[in-house]
Amino acid sequence: MRRLLDVLRRLRRAKGPPRLRKMPAISAGRHGIILMLALTTSAIAGDLLPAGLATTRTDLNAKDQVRVTAITRPTTDFSKPEPFELMQGGAGTSRKDISRDSFSQSSANISFEEEGTFKLGNALFRKNWVSSPSSTQASDGLGPLFNERACQNCHLKDGRGRPPQADVGTTSMFLRLARDASSAEEKAALADYRLLNLPDPVYGTQLQQLAVPGLRGEGRMRVDYRERKVELPDGTAVLLRKPAYTIDDLGYGPLDPHTTLSPRLTPPMIGLGLIEQIAPADILARADPDDRDGDGISGKPNIVRDGLSGELTLGRFGWKAQTASIRQQAADAFAGDIGISTPEAPKHWGDCTAAQEKCLAMPNGVQARLGPVEAPAPVMDLVTFYSRNLAVPARRDLASPEVLAGKKVFYEIGCVACHTPKFVTRRDAPDKPQAFQLIWPYSDFLLHDMGPDLADGQAVGDATGNEWRTPPLWGIGLTEMVNGNSFYLHDGRARTLVEAILWHGGEAQKARDRFAATSATERDALVKFLGSL
Template identity: 70%
Template sequence: MLARRTRPGPMWLTMTVAGVVGATVATAAPDGLPTVRDDLTPEDQARVERVTRPAQDFSKPERYEALPGGAATSRKLANRDAFSQPSANLSFEEEGTFKLGNALFRKLWVSSPSSTQASDGLGPLFNARACQSCHLKDGRGHPPEGDSDATSMFLRLSRAPRTPEEQALLKDKTLLNLPDPVYGSQLQDLAVPGLRAEGRMEIAYEEFTVTLGDGTEVPMRRPDYSVTDLAYGPMDISTTLSPRVTPAMIGLGLIEQIHPADILALADADDADGDGISGKPNIVRDGKSGELALGRFGWKAQTGSLRQQAADAFAGDIGISSPDALRHWGDCTEAQADCLAAATGVQERLGDSEAPDPVLDLVTFYSQNLAVPARRDVADPQVLHGKQVFYDLGCASCHTPKFVTRRDAPNDAHAFQLIWPYSDFLLHDMGLELTDWQIVGDARGGEWRTPPLWGIGLTETVSGHTFFLHDGRARNLTEAILWHGGEGEAARDGFAALAKAERDALIRFLESL
């Protein structure tokens, strides 16, 4: 048995992270990324600026606040299927395309060779047999609890560069980080018959208590990650483990159509305004064109488009190749000879990949059109007061409430919509306690993309749990807030100092999203 461990720094209540906050690296807008919107008339621009101004009146809801996805918002019953509804403004024909994509999203892949032909190609090493296996009910993943498996959570692997050539690849963004030489970029805990899985993730929790300003005690847990039963020898000495739960799938197509200039305008890598918030973009390379692009998907904002996200997930999670990621053996490395010798599921009559263009196109369309559910209780006095507390604590500095999507979006369902994701989609330093010690492009170890908050109040309804943050360590919203460090430290400390009624109002507001 072989194990590797990663351990967070000292408890945040007993340390200062001053200086860490300012340690981000300034990132200028690169050539090719617009710094002003090029899709609007002057009249439209003025209109956008007017409707996206921060709230000032908390006595009543803002106009259209109950429709966080604009005209695409789902008004269906807020039940277990609340995250699985199509954009409400799709055409009849597009709804059919959405349903086809849904079927492929749920499709169970099998190992090769198989009589199914169009369904084989699984693995040979993998984490799940279907997209839906990780994104249960299109909702939020969770760490394994009790006897449950780790299907909706996995470990990213990354090692330090060894040569000038590797450093150049990282600097040029040809690669965002470097995989472990034996186990690749992701630990695969499942394998096809005849092969051994790479290993098994282990989590040990250290329980502790945080005492708030009014004496309320909040139980917390600090995770420690390791890998057991490594099947192919030791990992590289510099390889780190970064746990990731799968995020909810709602509103992704709308996020994709936020103009990059609106996100870049929020960046302040050097904290020029002195507010303690120094968000920065993750500039990546588009997997298909090779051009520089704004990363906006993933916990580290490491992916610029949903098609690329789908292609990477097919290859990395299921071991299925697609036209945008021709990795027939998934994440297998040169050190895993038996894996690379296994049969693939490529069918010549269907193309040169296991999931040809129709599959990737349909799954991408499905991912782009999972609707954001309508808000609940927007006019409730406690919710409105909680919204004011949210603003007063400075939460809106990172969790930007509103955007208006592009006029020229490829799909009319996403075009010129006022949306309320509550995220700036930038990287922020969250302190040593949340550091995973991995660099992903411009993202340093403690830097994470601000996650959208829309739909967060339906997590338990859809996913059956209330685990939050990138690794699900927080068991409720209060714990999630108390884990904020770095740029979130002031808001966290402000929350801890609130009276119970104020804290309850803030949580009620978040639960209404």
Template identity: 65%
Template structure:
């Protein structure tokens, strides 16, 4: 039986004190590119991109929200365990007092934080309605929903984040709504590089197709094109002789409607990330994440990890990036605004262009009507639309762990630790006492991520620079909720492009800084590999 944790009226969690321990076009109009699709010089420049910080921003060396007593409590409770004979205290409550203890079913990722107020529940539900809202093309009699596109990838947030969960690649007759191609190129001139170095931009879009390939369009307009995927199977033999087949994808674009892509435009496939626990991630003190960074591998363990540093589009402040596949967004609001504009083509106060990702080269797109209604505001999604969607995204609860005391799960946890997985998948944090929402303050949480960038090897490289992230780097994906993917989303596709069809394949794709941990898993006994997978399924 799950027990609800005791908390104060402010939502503060008390557990830390009590816890003990070369692309070319063919005659069919199709372009195929092996990922990464960069010139040798561009890739070399990308890999030499180092972590520097703006002159007016100093990374915090330690947390400023805690007194000496609290610092000691936090340090104690976040120490990695060495006792795998039993669960750790409060381990079942992955999201602290905000954890959802509702019955496991397809709605497991769609519950609100358990400790928000009654009034906030109304705000959450309003945000949920807007998250599910289907936008329509202009002009429309439903003016409050007017403004889709003109070019777009989805009609609603929920279309990509189905049941608030994980996207998937198109399989069989399934569509590609929850997966798309990011388009970008590296800086071509010192002036452009200076814009990246000064946090003015994260990269440069394709001159014609913009920042992502949009495979839908409103009536009367042609979509930009469509993503193509070709898979090649390759057998990998494990240490005990067992064989696993991995599929190697090659991505391309077909039916390009507005001319060729730029010669140096890279294609980066992305599936939608799960939405749970985002507000708690936002509440982690930057010092705790930065304290895990080791860009020069000073400890010699082969794992470096470095932060992505970006600008907050609302305030202009330079901040730690922590959201998105390459940690390219500092806040949930930025992530939401970017998706509303890029994915759906709907403008909002901090992304006011009603034509979304349409470029100047797409004259037909710019000639289409927009959904701006002066009586409603200057944008298609005026205030408070984005504030409500952001609140909803901030308060989607992490489900409680299952089977934490199962002997195989405990053994799998030990294998996970001993293989070196926690070098990147850092188990736990205690959130800031100064978090904006009291429900997120001072919570012991278990995301299993350090939210840093890591070189994941050539096999997973996309060749695309995103702010400080180079073409081989990805943010460590949080693992909480991992075990409910099949329940919520009816599939088990993992990694940034869903190439892995199960957790074993996902682990075997790890390279670069994660190669040692990957090899430790590959060389483990079948019993230990199965136990580690069972541990992941309990998260």
């Protein structure tokens, strides 16, 4: 295991002042499920962790820590909503009427001036880039190979994407390409976190389906489904569809035989700024890579290098927690999805590889008067601000008896072992709207083995081919309203929330089986609860 996992083991064994450690908090209901609450673990010298990863919350005084511990403790009372549960995105929660624009609202606690900055960022998020050379100058640089012309075209209405359907393609689900290390130099780069994985030698890190005039796209993703029937103990039958992925019309020869294909649906954009300000110590406190408490739930962080400082830090964004910051996530998307260079990722030809000589011979969109990249720092500032301040919608029907009953089932069958209900963000967050907010993302932001059925076989940093980051659940009940579809999981294979739960395996197998064993009334209530998020 790598450096951080060794550190986490030492954290568990160390002597000293109590901090955060898993211990039983609730014995819940007739299922007899023991829910685990991170309360105390042992202190350890800070120099054993990568720079930037504290083992204690240095932003809180003793009084604040007591308050935070109390307010984030899992509830045992399902007769009524919890205090502040309505405002699941803290003070920035959007209270506007539910509509197709529910994921596109600004944080409610930003200033009037900041609202103007948000709108400028929104304009850039929606901006269509064009190929070079062009008369627009400040808008050229597209590609040469790309998946879309604008951020908004992938993050539909700032929500989730969809898989291809029938003869209709998609640009909101991509195929990530990666292979294992094949040389000592590559293995050393992975071990030192200088790389997360290795690209295909011809096609790079991602399949680019589109290209500028005069160039051919790399190929077309094809998805074939095989349905299988799952019968629940009460006789209810559910059809699950298992996808298989291939690439048609490869434009530049065959893939490397060791290259894996990993489908990635674009995730919702809401609440990213709040996630960025969860204290690393609160996430690391729930990690248990060796399952020392024997509950069947491990959970481990993905450690990555910060794109600017080069320091090791905690990954928290992306399906495999492979990105540490919103700004880096935006830069990676500009380069990989649109083919636009930024100060953080100065790749003027996007994901073009040395084997794609014609691609590298195409003109780029760098304008000397604007700087050395196609999207200079002011563009990144605005897009990052916009992404950081997309508000989480308020809860709905949270006092409904059926929703409360569903919440109880969610806790009793063990979903909260990974889908941690709430956190309090850092008091010293650099932007006041995200500081010291009680939030309800329903995620621990750790990696979990989800079993062979959901495995993609593609390692990303410390994430293995079986592991995925627990996705936040806030806003999941508005998926159909915002995006006009109801596709779930990393590849959109699940068409309903029930299907999504039944696909859970690995560390989530016990919770999945308990869900399957509940009555139809309880299952309906659980879905109603998820729909209220």
